[in-house]
Amino acid sequence: ITGAWxxxxxxxxxxxxxMFKIHATxxxxxxxxxxxxxxxxxxxxxxxxxxxLGINTITFVNIIVPILIIPxxxxxxxxxxxxxxxxxxxxxxxxxxxxxxxxxxxxxSVLVVLPLPYQIFGYVGLGRERYHYLISHSYLVAxxxxxxxxxxxxxxxxxxxxxxxxxxxxKILFVGxxxxxxxxxxxxKVSFLF
Numbered sequence: 036i037t038g039a040w041x042x043x044x045x046x047x048x049x050x051x052x053x054m055f056k057i058h059a060t061x062x063x064x065x066x067x068x069x070x071x072x073x074x075x076x077x078x079x080x081x082x083x084x085x086x087x088l089g090i091n092t093i094t095f096v097n098i099i100v101p102i103l104i105i106p107x108x109x110x111x112x113x114x115x116x117x118x119x120x121x122x123x124x125x126x127x128x129x130x131x132x133x134x135x136x137x138x139x140x141x142x143x144s145v146l147v148v149l150p151l152p153y154q155i156f157g158y159v160g161l162g163r164e165r166y167h168y169l170i171s172h173s174y175l176v177a178x179x180x181x182x183x184x185x186x187x188x189x190x191x192x193x194x195x196x197x198x199x200x201x202x203x204x205x206k207i208l209f210v211g212x213x214x215x216x217x218x219x220x221x222x223x224k225v226s227f228l229f
Contacts, residue, residue: 045097052092056085076223084099173223184217188213
């Protein structure tokens with residue numbers, strides 16, 4: 036699922052995560068431990084979890100990520116869709132998403148899971164880019180954190196939409212969490228800053 040057999044990112048992220056695991060710095064190790072601030076949070080997460088499990092990072096990327104990280108990614112996405120749908124079903128007055136309907140799961144699979152291998156996309160008229168977000172570990176972590184970020188925002192709004200006054204401690208905790216999560220997203224993938 037991570038495309039390790041045909042993509043250079045798997046080796047790149049495994050090596051940078053390994054540098055984080057062993058030397059606690061983001062580096063390629065080519066010129067010593069020269070810092071290489073590139074997608075540091077995703078490398079830190081992968082290196083830390085592989086260190087906790089006591090396995091090397093290439094094994095973690097190829098075996099544990101499809102078992103552990105990708106299901107968490109889809110769970111966060113589904114929770115985000117549910118919370119956003121709850122907000123807009125009230126705001127725009129349309130029917131809520133029926134999670135028991137097979138059409139929902141088929142459309143979810145076609146739009147998000149992308150059951151076709153990423154190598155086919157460049158050849159069937161979907162553009163020349165043959166890149167998949169599950170292969171890029173920085174995109175995967177950044178999207179995971181983004182779905183959590185959006186879920187928290189819409190959950191907060193959905194829970195407090197009827198209240199006239201929200202306590203200041205709830206507001207401070209919410210804003211602080213959102214700011215820290217946004218900072219974590221940008222550390223995971225710099226392009227998500229924009």
